[in-house]
Amino acid sequence: MYELFKDLGAWLVSGDQWGGADGIAQRLAEHLQYSLLATLIAAAIALPVGLLIGHTGRGAFLAINLSSFGRALPTVGLVVLVFLASGLSMWPVYIALVALAVPSIVTNTYAGMTAVDPEVKDAARGQGMRAHQVLFQVELPLALPLIMTGLRLALIQVVATATIAAYVSFGGLGRYVFDGLAQRDLVQVLGGAVLVALVAVVLDLALSGLQRLLFRHRPSTLKSA
Amino acid sequence: MSFDWEWVGSHRDDLATLTVSHLQAALTAVLLGLLISLPLAVLAHRVRPLRGFLLGLSNVLFTIPSIAVFVLLLPVSGLTRTTTVIGLTIYTLVVLLRNTVEGLDSVPQKTKEAAKAMGTRPLRTLLTVELPLALPVIMAGVRIATVMSISLVSVATYIGDGGLGQLFTDGFQRNFPTPVIVGVVLTLLLALVADALLVGVQRLLTPWARTRTRKA
Amino acid sequence: MIQFEAVHKRFPNGTTAVHDLSLDMPEGGVTVFVGSSGCGKTTSLRMINRMVDPTSGTIRVGGRNVLEQDAAELRRSIGYVIQQAGLFPHRTVLDNIATVPLLLGWGRKKARAAAGDLLERVGLAPEMGRRYPHQLSGGQQQRVGVARALAADPPVLLMDEPFGAVDPVVRTQLQDELLRLQRELNKTIVFVTHDIDEAVRLGDRIAVFRTGGHLVQCASPAELLARPADDFVADFLGAERGLKLLSLTALVDVKQGAAPDGGPWELVLDGARKPVVWRERGGAGGAEVPVRPLRDTDSLLSALNESIASPSGLVARVDAEGVLTGVSSRSDIHSAAGDAHLRGAGNGATSPDGGAPAPEPSAPTAATPRGSAPDPAAQSPQGLDLPAPADAPADGKSGRGVA
Numbered sequence: 001m002y003e004l005f006k007d008l009g010a011w012l013v014s015g016d017q018w019g020g021a022d023g024i025a026q027r028l029a030e031h032l033q034y035s036l037l038a039t040l041i042a043a044a045i046a047l048p049v050g051l052l053i054g055h056t057g058r059g060a061f062l063a064i065n066l067s068s069f070g071r072a073l074p075t076v077g078l079v080v081l082v083f084l085a086s087g088l089s090m091w092p093v094y095i096a097l098v099a100l101a102v103p104s105i106v107t108n109t110y111a112g113m114t115a116v117d118p119e120v121k122d123a124a125r126g127q128g129m130r131a132h133q134v135l136f137q138v139e140l141p142l143a144l145p146l147i148m149t150g151l152r153l154a155l156i157q158v159v160a161t162a163t164i165a166a167y168v169s170f171g172g173l174g175r176y177v178f179d180g181l182a183q184r185d186l187v188q189v190l191g192g193a194v195l196v197a198l199v200a201v202v203l204d205l206a207l208s209g210l211q212r213l214l215f216r217h218r219p220s221t222l223k224s225a
Numbered sequence: 226m227s228f229d230w231e232w233v234g235s236h237r238d239d240l241a242t243l244t245v246s247h248l249q250a251a252l253t254a255v256l257l258g259l260l261i262s263l264p265l266a267v268l269a270h271r272v273r274p275l276r277g278f279l280l281g282l283s284n285v286l287f288t289i290p291s292i293a294v295f296v297l298l299l300p301v302s303g304l305t306r307t308t309t310v311i312g313l314t315i316y317t318l319v320v321l322l323r324n325t326v327e328g329l330d331s332v333p334q335k336t337k338e339a340a341k342a343m344g345t346r347p348l349r350t351l352l353t354v355e356l357p358l359a360l361p362v363i364m365a366g367v368r369i370a371t372v373m374s375i376s377l378v379s380v381a382t383y384i385g386d387g388g389l390g391q392l393f394t395d396g397f398q399r400n401f402p403t404p405v406i407v408g409v410v411l412t413l414l415l416a417l418v419a420d421a422l423l424v425g426v427q428r429l430l431t432p433w434a435r436t437r438t439r440k441a
Numbered sequence: 442m443i444q445f446e447a448v449h450k451r452f453p454n455g456t457t458a459v460h461d462l463s464l465d466m467p468e469g470g471v472t473v474f475v476g477s478s479g480c481g482k483t484t485s486l487r488m489i490n491r492m493v494d495p496t497s498g499t500i501r502v503g504g505r506n507v508l509e510q511d512a513a514e515l516r517r518s519i520g521y522v523i524q525q526a527g528l529f530p531h532r533t534v535l536d537n538i539a540t541v542p543l544l545l546g547w548g549r550k551k552a553r554a555a556a557g558d559l560l561e562r563v564g565l566a567p568e569m570g571r572r573y574p575h576q577l578s579g580g581q582q583q584r585v586g587v588a589r590a591l592a593a594d595p596p597v598l599l600m601d602e603p604f605g606a607v608d609p610v611v612r613t614q615l616q617d618e619l620l621r622l623q624r625e626l627n628k629t630i631v632f633v634t635h636d637i638d639e640a641v642r643l644g645d646r647i648a649v650f651r652t653g654g655h656l657v658q659c660a661s662p663a664e665l666l667a668r669p670a671d672d673f674v675a676d677f678l679g680a681e682r683g684l685k686l687l688s689l690t691a692l693v694d695v696k697q698g699a700a701p702d703g704g705p706w707e708l709v710l711d712g713a714r715k716p717v718v719w720r721e722r723g724g725a726g727g728a729e730v731p732v733r734p735l736r737d738t739d740s741l742l743s744a745l746n747e748s749i750a751s752p753s754g755l756v757a758r759v760d761a762e763g764v765l766t767g768v769s770s771r772s773d774i775h776s777a778a779g780d781a782h783l784r785g786a787g788n789g790a791t792s793p794d795g796g797a798p799a800p801e802p803s804a805p806t807a808a809t810p811r812g813s814a815p816d817p818a819a820q821s822p823q824g825l826d827l828p829a830p831a832d833a834p835a836d837g838k839s840g841r842g843v844a
Contacts, residue, residue, distance in 0.1 A: 123527030160290030
């Protein structure tokens with residue numbers, strides 16, 4: 001056990017591992033690219049949907065159950081399915097990752113919108129704000145903490161799951177996991193896993209720090225947990 | 226991409242075995258998660274300093290990718306069912322701990338004081354007042370944990386287990402979509418049915434919440 | 442200023458919130474909608490600025506049908522205050538107040554300047570403007586809510602149970618502030634409350650609603666208290682309705698005489714003839730009881746209270762400067778109270794000089810209603826048939842001494 005962790009430490013800090021066309025730096029960049037792009041696409045789809053459902057109150061059933069469906073969807077199966085359908089391309093990875101991220105963002109955006117005090121919305125309307133002004137000047141800013149939480153959650157899930165890009169012969173940090181599994185090289189597998197976990201934790205901390213900075217004026221009840 | 230019904234017909238027994246194995250892994254993990262999280266949650270609820278630590282720890286655990294969790298366990302328990310169950314249990318813990326603490330927090334102070342004022346001892350208050358009232362929130366956690374576990378079992382296919390997840394590897398290696406589709410559909414169905422059953426259990430366990438929602 | 446014409450509101454779920462409401466609110470003055478929950482008072486209020494649209498009927502504000510106007514623009518021209526203030530938690534107090542001016546396109550600088558003025562106007566310190574709503578007390582938040590509604594100087598102000606969520610002491614302060622503001626600004630205010638005392642205190646007119654959205658009676662507070670239209674209104678006004686009426690009647694018409702020379706109690710005055718204390722006659726060791734002199738504008742209720750608290754049974758009357766003008770006896774105050782009850786709307790405290798039709802010289806028997814007076818309230822158990830003044834214990838003689 002001790003030997004293993006010593007080897008793992010050596011693997012993680014070795015210069016050979018970090019440089020080069022298939023070094024850790026490159027894999028890290030690929031991993032971040034998959035994750036951030038997928039989350040961005042997911043946000044572009046999910047935010048308008050969540051805002052609309054939250055603002056109009058229509059389709060609440062969808063918003064509530066979508067997250068349950070998203071949790072139930074086996075990502076591995078989805079990736080393989082899209083891979084078999086589309087052949088060797090980035091489609092399977094992005095479709096699976098976006099499918100994973102959309103429910104979290106929709107559900108949290110909707111939750112953020114419904115958490116806005118109805119009295120405040122009533123007051124906004126009563127002062128003479130039009131529907132779009134209520135949405136963008138009142139509801140959206142007030143829902144933002146929870147929306148950010150949704151984005152954070154989605155990004156973490158996506159980072160963790162982007163490992164499967166390697167399963168369908170692409171890059172990212174998952175390479176080490178799957179190559180290591182194939183070569184029975186435990187050190188490499190662990191190295192990949194630790195790196196993915198680190199990326200997830202660091203991104204989570206960075207985003208929650210940003211969130212705290214952005215909403216430092218808010219009463220604690222409006223901040224995300 | 227065509228669907229091969231014949232394959233389904235000829236693999237009925239295999240599918241049944243995989244489904245049972247899948248469900249077994251997921252449910253064992255949820256039960257273990259409940260057994261561990263319940264006392265931890267009570268502790269976190271009563272001892273304030275512990276609360277931040279336990280919830281923070283479970284947050285960090287959640288950021289670790291599932292595949293990484295399984296793989297990190299390999300040196301401990303190897304390519305076995307135990308690894309699958311431990312990995313899944315860690316995930317259920319994250320959800321269950323948080324929801325149970327939130328559930329206990331949601332019990333109105335006045336209700337607890339009323340129980341105390343009538344001479345109920347702390348343990349009895351916990352068992353007969355706090356836990357029942359926290360049940361809706363705890364059950365929400367159980368539902369999330371169950372659905373999540375059922376979906377996550379397939380990730381264990383990378384370490385040679387994975388129940389229905391084995392259909393994904395199988396289909397991938399043979400470039401044959403039918404088992405993959407069957408696997409995805411069965412996983413979704415399992416999750417759906419389990420969730421619906423849990424909703425039923427919750428309604429049975431919390432009759433007061435039932436009438437309250439009807440009135441509201 | 443605001444007219445309801447045969448207005449109905451039925452919600453999609455089939456409940457009728459407002460039933461055939463016709464009501465005319467003149468410019469200036471406070472109209473209070475009261476009633477228990479579900480009586481349609483809030484719905485009626487919210488139809489004025491189109492937060493709710495009527496099912497049928499017409500509502501006019503300043504002569505213009507509200508349904509023919511753009512809802513958002515209409516709302517910008519009408520102030521709106523709700524319970525818990527409904528402030529925007531993500532904006533500073535100043536920006537909250539500047540909401541409508543900004544919507545009207547005044548520009549940030551002008552809007553903030555107006556907001557700053559209003560902050561002062563509602564009695565908040567300028568540095569409050571930089572705070573966020575959650576850093577303010579409930580009462581302060583409510584003041585900000587009022588300031589926000591007034592920011593663009595709208596002629597009409599709608600207030601939906603604005604003081605419902607604050608404690609009684611703060612509520613009284615806020616009511617006083619509102620009355621003060623209203624004296625300065627003279628807006629047309631529609632105020633919803635379920636608190637009849639608040640209605641009596643604030644209203645120039647009170648509209649009583651009954652469950653099912655029926656307007657039962659709309660009258661001045663004095664008229665309402667004196668002549669409730671039916672048992673429902675009487676019940677709603679409460680058992681102390683007679684006393685509430687006295688709180689609206691000014692002391693001015695109660696006759697006064699010179700302070701008595703005899704009797705066990707002496708009214709001590711200072712050099713400027715301002716009352717200081719009641720002192721027991723008979724040497725230096727006499728007991729002293731504080732005196733609370735009343736002015737003509739004070740209410741009969743205060744006078745009644747003071748006549749009970751005063752050891753002599755006499756109430757010291759002073760002018761605006763606090764100089765003694767005379768004393769009134771308990772029996773005279775009781776007589777006036779009885780008269781006030783009979784007259785009802787005649788003599789409101791808000792307009793003490795109001796044309797009361799020649800108050801009767803209060804005969805000693807005035808507490809007994811004149812046989813011909815067709816006033817149902819006077820026969821009700823809550824009528825002010827107080828015991829004849831002469832029966833008041835212990836001090837019948839001092840009471841007579843004044844007359």
